[in-house]
Amino acid sequence: MALSLMLPTAGQAAADERLQAVMRRLEAGNAITLATLGGSITTGYAAQPPRERGWAALLARSLGPKVKLVNAGLSGTDSAAAVQRLQAQVLDAQPDLVIVEFGVNDQWLDPAVRGSSYEALLRRLLTARKPPAVVVLGLTQQGNQPRDATDLQLQLAAHYGLTALDFGRWMQARVDAGQDRWATLYDEPVHPNATGHQRIALALAETLRGASRATAVATPLPAPLHGRAHEFTRLLTGDTLKPYQSHGFARGGEVHPEWPGQQPGWATTADDAEARFLVFGAEVAVFHAESEHYRNLEARVDDGPWVTLRGHVPERQGYLGWHYSVVGRELEPTAHLLQLRVKRDSWAGSGRPASFLAVMSAGLYPKELRPSDFVREPTRSDVALIPADDARLRWVGRVGPGALPASKLMAWSGSELRARFTGRELSLAFSSAHWGTSHFSVEIDGRVHPLAVPGQSSAVWRLREPLADGTHTLRLVKRTEGSMAEASLLGLRLADGAELLAPPPARPLTLAFFGDSITAGACNGDVADDQYDDLYPHDGTRAYGAVTAQRLGANYIGIAVSGIGITATWHDLLMPDVWDRVAPRKDAAMAPPESPAPDIVLLNLGQNDHGFPASKGLAIATDFAPRYLAFVRQLRSRYPHARLVLLLGGMSAPQEQPALPRAVAQAVQTLRAQGDARVWSYRFEAFAWAHPRIDVHARMADELTRFLKEEVLK
Template sequence: MNAAFKSFLIRALAGAFLLLLDPVSSFAAPTPMLSASDSRFRYEGRFDRADPAQPVVIWAGDRISVDFEGGALAVHFGPATGQSFFNVTVDGVTAVASGADGRFAWPHPLAPGRHQLRIVKRSEADAGHVVFRGIEVAVGARAWAPAAPAYKLRLQFLGDSITAGANNEDAEVDQWEDRRTHNHALSYGFLTSQELGADHRAVAVSGMGIGEGFVPMRVAETWDKVYPRDRPERVDRSVWVPDVVAVNFGENDSAFPRTEGRPFAKDFAVRYVAFIRSVRAAWPKAQLVLLRGGMSGGANDPDLRAAWEAAVQELEADDPRISHFVFNHWTGHHPRVADHRVMAAELTGWLKRQPWMAPFRVGNH
């Protein structure tokens, strides 16, 4: 046996001995993957689930939850368009994840035992959407379906950037380049739903109006679609039926023509009435709440105010299940989180006082 071969043999035997001492670090087992199609995941919102293994997360406020055990967690995303940001919450601790990164590893230590995972899309649908592929957990870890939420009512919001929560975590200036600071989970609608113990849904597109706005889509053409633009699929509106629908539009119908030096559209009231009647036709038993305000245009434009009030008067005269609420609080730029909290408190307080809310036991919440 020559010296070179003897040296190689000694190194090989030493390496084998070390592997026997520490087999876990040397041969790391593949981390188990819980596929998005697994029945233990709870999906709440308006998803594209044509492929159960690759559901597309689209709308702000859509939620995915599951319980798991062990000291490891990573969330897997697939193909993405634009920007999609999420609040990933484990046992009450939240971190922000980008769907564009593909894989998000939970950044905090996890104690042994069972954990609760909740994923909430914080950025709006028109900014981007992304495929959810599932989660990784620790080797040998189990997963469970989460406990069924004890919702008291189903609450649907339809609106524009105010309802989406756009810019609410920005500093003094509204910015649109990085949607990480647009957090629907701290919007007035989401906060109201939490306070009322409601199953929350939101269809909200920044810049969208009843007759015109800063985006090409109009409300009547978009409110029941799976995607906000470009694709034709529409939801089955009988699958999830709201008890209360809150509608907040008009800001962009006021602001957009002003930027072009044009007057407020004369057909706003007609279009608004037609849209609300289409919502009523889809959900004949729901209570419809017509909202106005949150920003300076919706609060102070006399043309918008007169047209909206005329539309509301006509709708309420024909339908006892329609009522309205005007926010006292408003801002010059998009509402920040503090503003949304004030708006949520106003709306929640008003809702709790309405006689038609009695079946939902809001006074006990």
């Protein structure tokens, strides 16, 4: 009998050493747990009854009575869905041996995904707390074609030193020898019949017994070939899949019958149904059913392109399929907003259902593995920079003089540089004497490249990949709030022969926001609880004020500090101490008048005036109202021609402390009674008990944009 078997050799990983140990234990009469992970072929589809006559059950029986089988096959799923269920359905069972089968279903998986997702399965298995032996089962359809996914999986098996069975070639060798026929194994092109399952089990049994006689040498886990995005995933399903806005969708739709504990997703028959969700990751996909009876959906992440989710698949007659549809890829590995809606097509008005079951994300990297588009290089005195104070650079927000001549201090969140240049290269030189890491958005031609500038450093950050030829537009925006990090931009470096051009046109409107952690965007991208250890997800550019300014096509000035108030603070700063300085420090220089001057000045304070004393069992300061009014007068003195908007909300203080809305109302009444008609107040409906995430900020921006258009800018 011909057998295609990839055996471990010297220099390969320790995985097959584990396989040999498992087989020796089995031969000695000890019990082992075998887990099989795959799609419908692993479930035993087309063998009756499947769970008893499929290849997994046949193999387990052939290995002896001491084998406990955990069959984690799920029809219609691929390796991208498998990484989401690996822990609960495989690793929690602490298997000794895992056989992975996705050669057929991964053929239909997005080619840009299948390498990363399958490799992630192998790496997570090999690095588990109790690593099992792993065998790769490479299956194809009848006739050993197509092989794209299977060949990729076999290459990964070789890379990690894993035993693998190339069943297509094993079977083709039998056919060539006149021992078998492909037609005997299949009644249709995709799923092997009962005879086919017997052949797969036979080939695997020979593979396992052959591996026990091979020689293996342990070496460290090799570097990944397809990145590590799918090692770090997040699954939103059931109660965790909750829209922050929804119209026309309701709980329901088909549940995967083989997925243990699966709960309904969201379904609709309305033509205009849409829903929005808070999601996380560098890749976002929707897991949904396919049927001849369903309608199509479409989805997008943030402001990305709309992607069709094929729910209507006419060839799926009489049974459901399941598909992993990527909606957003190569995203920042942080928080995003996912929008789904029914696709307007020929099925409009049909009353047919559309549904989706889960949202699956990948690329939630830990801090130490977060990728960067920039290469750090040392500063060089012999390489000239375009200085940060060059007249062709347009600065927006409160930016002060930097630590070195011709540099610019970027302390406050939202501080922005706008420029236009030619050439295929861009480098940014920064210096920081602060302790914290400053996170920036470097937006080039609409694409954002995150940049982290460590504190107490001086370096040049070169964009790793060359740009296209032609003219480019740059926006450099500070994301991290000023109390957490400061950095000075020393200048820009372009390609040889490139030119810095006149800046983009000025925006006609300027908004200045004064506030606390809500306005700063603190914790707005945190996946779980509020945290301050890693400030990358704290993105001031996605706070409600910055989003409102973006929607109005306005400049944004953000003067906000976490924990700050007018009468109380979680640290040593009160807003009256620092509101008019170039950085949130008492020793910082006074800020010169902004140019252009703000058209609208918005104030959102009070959360900490209530929250800090309340945390100690104390009441809000009895003089909060007059001190609040005094600070509003300070704002009016600096901005005599601006419209003033006094805001409340985003967190729970206005609901918990009646003194806050009273103080705001009294301030408005007092100023108007004294002839200041250019003052308004607004209380947000959207709020969160902890720091609001970007979904709440988006709703706040919806409210505020509407209010400004209808009441303030009319």
